[in-house]
Amino acid sequence: MASERLLTIALCAGLGLAGAAAWWLTLRAPLHAEADSLEAVPMRLGRYQAETIDVKDTVESMLNATYNVQRAYHHPLGEVVWLYVGYYSTARGGTPEHTPHACYSAHGWDVTRSVTLVREPIAKRVANEYVVELDDQQRLVLFWYQSFRSEDLLSTMALTLDHIRGQLTDNRGDGALVRLSTPIHDGDREAARSRLLAFAADLSPELARHWPTETTTASSTAAPGRERERLH
Numbered sequence: 001m002a003s004e005r006l007l008t009i010a011l012c013a014g015l016g017l018a019g020a021a022a023w024w025l026t027l028r029a030p031l032h033a034e035a036d037s038l039e040a041v042p043m044r045l046g047r048y049q050a051e052t053i054d055v056k057d058t059v060e061s062m063l064n065a066t067y068n069v070q071r072a073y074h075h076p077l078g079e080v081v082w083l084y085v086g087y088y089s090t091a092r093g094g095t096p097e098h099t100p101h102a103c104y105s106a107h108g109w110d111v112t113r114s115v116t117l118v119r120e121p122i123a124k125r126v127a128n129e130y131v132v133e134l135d136d137q138q139r140l141v142l143f144w145y146q147s148f149r150s151e152d153l154l155s156t157m158a159l160t161l162d163h164i165r166g167q168l169t170d171n172r173g174d175g176a177l178v179r180l181s182t183p184i185h186d187g188d189r190e191a192a193r194s195r196l197l198a199f200a201a202d203l204s205p206e207l208a209r210h211w212p213t214e215t216t217t218a219s220s221t222a223a224p225g226r227e228r229e230r231l232h
Helices: 002-027 033-038 057-063 099-105 156-170 191-207 224-230
Strands: 031-032 048-052 067-074 080-088 110-120 125-134 137-147 176-182 213-215
Touching: 002 033, 031 048, 033 080, 033 125, 080 191, 099 110, 099 125, 099 137, 110 191, 125 191, 137 156, 137 191, 156 176
Parallel strands: none
Antiparallel strands: 031 213, 048 067, 067 080, 080 176, 110 125, 125 137, 137 176
């Protein structure tokens, strides 16, 4: 009986602390994200030169991101790396609403291989790797989730846990999906992987340098939906 009473007290205390924390978080001033800073990520990375790819209105509505960056980076030798960054501010919940697996499947691509790999050995950053196929096309995909404090999150669950820590320590819970893809020629995955890993190494410091700031300003009292007016 005594142990059951102690367990009940512990559970009640835990629920009380969780409720107090949630109440404290709701009392804090909302944040306004300056998400268009992501446009300053260089159009030239290494020997790659980018062109912007517009996000269709229907896709933009489905993704429901605070800000989207979509580009094709072309190498002089003819290779291409496609970049997509979908940023979600703290006010928007900080977590993408669609995973790459769901998006590729929705557009008819088959995900034929999925592994986790180290993309930056020194920094020990990791990423997800997919092989996707559609008709006679085959692509290698590298993606990870990122927040203002972490650059190697592998899932939306990991991103959510990162948000909890960020909310408690820095009052921030924003995040993004970062996705790279490139064609696989003649089944040569190693060449495609080397291309993406080298590109990711050039991209990472630029993403960190131009990551959106979030501040408590007068404009942060606007409805969350107003953020979408900043999208191009």
